[in-house]
Amino acid sequence: MRIDILTIFPGMFDGVLGASILKRAIAAKRLTVRVHDLRRWSPDRKHRKVDDRPYGGGPGMVMRPEPFFAAVEALTANAQRGRKAKGPAPRVILLTPQGQRLTQPVVQRLAKRQHLILLCGHYEGVDERIRALADEELSIGDYVLTGGELPAMVVLDAVARLVPGVLGDATSAHDESFSGPRLEYPHYTRPRVFRRMAVPEVLVSGDAKAIEVWRQLAAWQRTRQRRPDLVKAS
Ligand SMILES: C[S@@+](CC[C@H](N)C(=O)[O-])C[C@H]1O[C@@H](n2cnc3c(N)ncnc32)[C@H](O)[C@@H]1O
Numbered sequence: 001m002r003i004d005i006l007t008i009f010p011g012m013f014d015g016v017l018g019a020s021i022l023k024r025a026i027a028a029k030r031l032t033v034r035v036h037d038l039r040r041w042s043p044d045r046k047h048r049k050v051d052d053r054p055y056g057g058g059p060g061m062v063m064r065p066e067p068f069f070a071a072v073e074a075l076t077a078n079a080q081r082g083r084k085a086k087g088p089a090p091r092v093i094l095l096t097p098q099g100q101r102l103t104q105p106v107v108q109r110l111a112k113r114q115h116l117i118l119l120c121g122h123y124e125g126v127d128e129r130i131r132a133l134a135d136e137e138l139s140i141g142d143y144v145l146t147g148g149e150l151p152a153m154v155v156l157d158a159v160a161r162l163v164p165g166v167l168g169d170a171t172s173a174h175d176e177s178f179s180g181p182r183l184e185y186p187h188y189t190r191p192r193v194f195r196r197m198a199v200p201e202v203l204v205s206g207d208a209k210a211i212e213v214w215r216q217l218a219a220w221q222r223t224r225q226r227r228p229d230l231v232k233a234s
Contacts, residue, residue: 001113001163002032002079004090005152006071007120008050010035012149022157025166033156038120041070051123060124068119068130075117090115091135093155095148096125099137102155104178106138110155111162118155120148181234182223185215 005013013035016022025031039048043066051061072092079090091113100106110116119126119134131137140151161167177183188199202214224231 001030001111001160002034002090002115003156003159004075004115004117005033005035005120005156006038006068006117007035007147007149007152008038008122009120009147009149010037013153016153016157021166022160025160025163028165030163030165031160036071036075038067038071041067041074043067043070054124058124062124063121063126063130065127065129068126068133072117072119072133079115088114090117092117092119092133094119094121094126094131094134094137095139095151095155096121096137097139097142097144099139101142102138102140102151102158104158107155107158108162108179110159116155116159118148118152120152122147181230182219183227183230185219186222 007013013033017026017033017035022031022033026033038050042048042050043064044050049064050067051063054060054062076090091110093110093116095118119130121130138151138155140154145151162173167173173179175184188203192199192204200214202210205211220231
């Protein structure tokens with residue numbers, strides 16, 4: 001899978017791409033991530049400005065449409081040239097608090113795509129006409145952040161870990177919270193007793209069937225306690 005990110009703060013992505021599972025997935029070529037400085041496509045050659053004052057007045061700056069359009073057109077044309085057989089076009093996603101809420105089913109759907117382009121807004125937001133570029137708009141929750149960079153990292157991380165071969169056997173997305181109608185069962189590791197809190201006996205019994213039954217029951221029990229809305233919706 002390939003993910004292109006358009007941002008005015010490309011350096012923000014260094015940490016997330018340079019550590020842990022994402023770093024390994026990129027090194028193993030399971031995942032290609034390109035972070036592009038949007039200013040490269042600014043029509044303002046001298047100052048590389050990508051924002052301007054809002055028509056109608058009001059506080060803050062709004063991101064201009066030209067750099068986003070030029071960047072997406074360039075990336076899409078490159079992608080078309082790069083595809084030997086005629087495959088699906090990149091899916092362009094605008095990060096915005098006004099978009100569809102990001103959920104695990106949305107992540108699962110996106111993980112099936114070959115190529116995503118993520119557009120990060122900043123300041124007061126983006127010129128309304130940029131929406132015409134996007135195949136979909138995603139929000140990571142009902143709160144407002146300063147920019148689309150953290151939301152893009154969230155989408156990137158959630159999608160990448162579902163790409164085949166990224167997690168490997170050691171960490172599996174199987175049975176996880178939100179992969180079905182319930183939360184995942186509780187986990188324990190060593191020590192067997194910690195500050196008088198003991199690991200449930202069944203987990204050290206060696207009885208695989210009993211462990212499976214306990215996990216299923218525990219998963220449903222905690223889903224009912226913490227997220228009754230998931231139980232109702234199932
Ligand atoms: C300060 S926000 C703009 C908010 C906008 N004025 C509004 O009220 O809807 C700047 C940028 O951050 C990103 N952003 C902020 N919160 C977000 C969220 N919850 N989900 C996705 N993107 C978000 C978007 O890219 C947005 O263009």
